[in-house]
Amino acid sequence: MSEKLLHIYGQKAWHDEVIIVGNKKSLKSLIQALIDAIALGAGRAKEVMVTDGEGYDVLILTEDSPWADKEWMQMPLPYTDEIARTQDDDRDGLNLNALNRRLRDTFYKKEK
Numbered sequence: 001m002s003e004k005l006l007h008i009y010g011q012k013a014w015h016d017e018v019i020i021v022g023n024k025k026s027l028k029s030l031i032q033a034l035i036d037a038i039a040l041g042a043g044r045a046k047e048v049m050v051t052d053g054e055g056y057d058v059l060i061l062t063e064d065s066p067w068a069d070k071e072w073m074q075m076p077l078p079y080t081d082e083i084a085r086t087q088d089d090d091r092d093g094l095n096l097n098a099l100n101r102r103l104r105d106t107f108y109k110k111e112k
Contacts, residue, residue, distance in 0.1 A: 004029055006048040006058070012081035022048070030058060037062045 004026035009019040022030065029045040036043030037060040045058040065071045077084070 004045075004048040005051060006030065006045070007050055008058070010078055010080050011084075013079050013084035016079075033058060033060050036060075 002023065002025055004023065006020070006022035006026035006029075009021075011018055020027075020030070026045070026048045029048060033043035033045040041062045043060040045060075047055050048058060049055040063071055079085070
């Protein structure tokens with residue numbers, strides 16, 4: 001059985017591309033997770049992996065509020081390069097606690 005190989009390279013800074021590279025098995029899993037997120041509000045591509053052998057899940061949430069609403073404004077920006085960091089961006093502490101909590105709550109409730 002072939003592994004679900006998936007590499008996702010995030011934006012370094014504003015206007016950069018996000019690059020997704022995967023084999024067909026992982027891309028099908030990602031497509032299903034996107035379909036689930038649209039239909040159910042959340043989706044998960046389970047047990048994909050990078051070529052160093054480390055596995056992970058891709059969690060996808062639907063957020064339909066307008067972009068200026070607090071739901072979006074409270075999310076940390078996804079940029080990875082130093083030049084794109086904001087004053088309130090805490091990369092050392094990975095200031096993703098609220099988003100991570102929301103992801104965990106969403107997915108663990110669905111699995112119980």
